[in-house]
Amino acid sequence: MKKVLCMLWVILILLVGSSIVLADPHGEPDTGSSTQVVIFG
Amino acid sequence: MVESGLALSPAKYYEEAKIMLGKRDMVEFVSNISSAIVLTGNNKEMLAKATYLRSIGLMEFNQHTKAVDSIDEALKYNTGVDVLELKKLKGTAKGFLGCVSEAIRIYQELLKETTEKIAVVRICINLAWVYTTLDRENHHKGGLDEAKKYLDMAMQYFDILPDLLKRKVLNNYSVYHFYQGEYEKAINVLNEALKYAEERDLPKLYNNLAEVYLKYSEEKDFHSSLILEYLDKSEIIAAKFDDNIELAFSLYARAKLEIQEEQIFSALDTLYLAFDHFIDSEAYSYSLEVLLKINQLVSESKAKCIKTMQEKLHNKVRNNLYYEKNEKVRGIL
Numbered sequence: 001m002k003k004v005l006c007m008l009w010v011i012l013i014l015l016v017g018s019s020i021v022l023a024d025p026h027g028e029p030d031t032g033s034s035t036q037v038v039i040f041g
Numbered sequence: 042m043v044e045s046g047l048a049l050s051p052a053k054y055y056e057e058a059k060i061m062l063g064k065r066d067m068v069e070f071v072s073n074i075s076s077a078i079v080l081t082g083n084n085k086e087m088l089a090k091a092t093y094l095r096s097i098g099l100m101e102f103n104q105h106t107k108a109v110d111s112i113d114e115a116l117k118y119n120t121g122v123d124v125l126e127l128k129k130l131k132g133t134a135k136g137f138l139g140c141v142s143e144a145i146r147i148y149q150e151l152l153k154e155t156t157e158k159i160a161v162v163r164i165c166i167n168l169a170w171v172y173t174t175l176d177r178e179n180h181h182k183g184g185l186d187e188a189k190k191y192l193d194m195a196m197q198y199f200d201i202l203p204d205l206l207k208r209k210v211l212n213n214y215s216v217y218h219f220y221q222g223e224y225e226k227a228i229n230v231l232n233e234a235l236k237y238a239e240e241r242d243l244p245k246l247y248n249n250l251a252e253v254y255l256k257y258s259e260e261k262d263f264h265s266s267l268i269l270e271y272l273d274k275s276e277i278i279a280a281k282f283d284d285n286i287e288l289a290f291s292l293y294a295r296a297k298l299e300i301q302e303e304q305i306f307s308a309l310d311t312l313y314l315a316f317d318h319f320i321d322s323e324a325y326s327y328s329l330e331v332l333l334k335i336n337q338l339v340s341e342s343k344a345k346c347i348k349t350m351q352e353k354l355h356n357k358v359r360n361n362l363y364y365e366k367n368e369k370v371r372g373i374l
Contacts, residue, residue, distance in 0.1 A: 024220075024256070025227070025249035026290065027174040027213035029133045030163040030206065031100055 051080040051087055058094060065283055067102045074098060089118035096130060103286060103322040105134040125151060125160065133167060139326045141176045158198050159206070165191040166209050173216040175326075180220055188217050208237040208246075215249055224257040240278060244287035247275035251294045255301070268298055289318030293331060305342050309335065 058073035074095045081087040092115035099108035112131045119127060132147035148168045155161060172179075172188035195202075195210045202210070211234035218227035231250050238246055251271040254263050272295050279287040292315035299308035312335050319328040 024177075025216045025252040026245075027170040027216040028209055028245060029136065029167045029170040030209055031097075031130065031133055 049080055051077040051084070051091065054080065055087070055091055055094065058091075058098070062094070062098045062101060065101070067098075067104075070098050070102070085118050089115070089120075089123070092117075093119055093123060093127065096127060100130055100134060103137075103324070105137045105323050108134045109138070125155060129164065129167065136167075136171050136175050137324065139175075141171060144171050144175070158201065162195045162198050162202060162206055162210070165195040166206065166213060169195070169210075169213040169217070173213055173220065177220075185217060185220055188213070192217060204237040204239075208234045208242060211237070212246065212249065215253070219249075219253055219256070224253055224260075227253045228257075241282045241284070244275040244279040244282075244284055244291065247271040247278075248287060248290045248294055251275070251291075251298075255294060255297055258301075265298055265302065268294075272298075285318045286322040286324055289315045289322060289324065289327065292318065293327075296334075300338070305338060305345075309338055309342075312338070 054073045054077035058070050058077060061070040061073055074091060077091045078088065078095065081091055092111060096108055096111040096115045099105075099111050109131060112127050112134065115127050116124060128147055128151055132144045132151070135147065136144035145168065148164050148171070152161065152164050152168075155164070168191040169188045172184045172191070176184050192210065192214050195206075196214075199207060199210065211230050215227040215230040215234065218224070218230060228250065231246055231253065234246055235243070248271070251268045254268050254271070257263065258265075258268070272291050275291040276288060278284075279291060292311050296308045296311040296315060299305075299311060312331055316328055316331045316335065319325075319331060
């Protein structure tokens with residue numbers, strides 16, 4: 001029983017892991033702009 | 042902190058907090074801005090300014106959960122344009138925290154509330170960011186089309202934009218091109234974006250160039266030194282500016298390169314470092330992504346180890362008495 005659960009866990013991790021899309025390039029939001037504070041972009 | 046002996050003026054702590062934010066000293070910033078708020082009492086004008094500054098500061102230090110609380114408080118005291126800015130900031134914090142649909146809802150509501158060109162561009166940039174970067178699961182369900190729609194809207198005003206916004210529009214465009222598989226276009230747009238970047242913004246662009254080349258190298262042969270060059274430059278500048286999140290992205294890309302070159306154990310070390318930096322930046326969705334990747338690599342390398350051991354046992358220790366007696370071991374392997 002324990003062995004089966006371990007196997008299932010490994011299979012699950014492999015399945016979930018392989019379906020991940022790695023970070024890839026990332027865009028950026030605008031966090032700047034302020035009428036009160038201008039610090040940096 | 043403001044020197045003791047001076048009058049306990051909230052305005053002095055506020056000004057000191059501003060300086061500390063400029064110096065990116067989080068401890069001193071929080072200490073000063075908290076003092077400013079506590080000492081302000083019921084002065085609504087000062088409360089508006091101080092809570093606003095605290096919100097911006099917490100975002101700059103990637104303290105997104107605390108930033109959301111601070112923004113909610115700031116919204117009670119601020120009015121007019123500042124409310125729009127605070128709401129936009131809340132959308133961004135929510136986005137970073139993984140609440141993608143809430144971020145989209147906030148931005149789309151803001152878009153209806155303003156017609157000012159630069160403000161529209163800023164909101165379009167954020168919507169494009171959410172659709173290209175955060176909501177990758179829905180790229181194929183029209184997410185990328187939405188991103189393009191908002192980027193095109195922003196591009197209409199490109200000539201009148203300050204360099205900072207030009208860079209952001211172009212950077213988000215490069216991500217759109219990347220997901221369309223248009224790697225050449227992505228590279229060109231990123232090189233164009235470099236012209237509008239200040240030093241502290243370079244890691245973002247270098248990391249993206251490395252990522253695009255990494256993917257493009259599956260189709261076309263690039264020497265890994267080109268990618269490493271971008272990652273080295275990115276890490277040096279990110280460390281200089283204490284930019285944990287870009288340091289994490291750079292390490293993550295480096296790990297991918299190491300995986301590509303089958304340096305699995307180096308890749309694991311690099312992934313653990315990237316994980317730490319993502320956690321420090323409260324970038325939980327990326328932390329999870331890295332953690333799952335670590336799990337996948339560990340499982341794969343364990344399977345490889347077992348296979349290697351199995352082969353060695355069969356080849357070299359096959360006649361060993363111990364091995365013969367322990368058929369169960371063979372059964373497990």
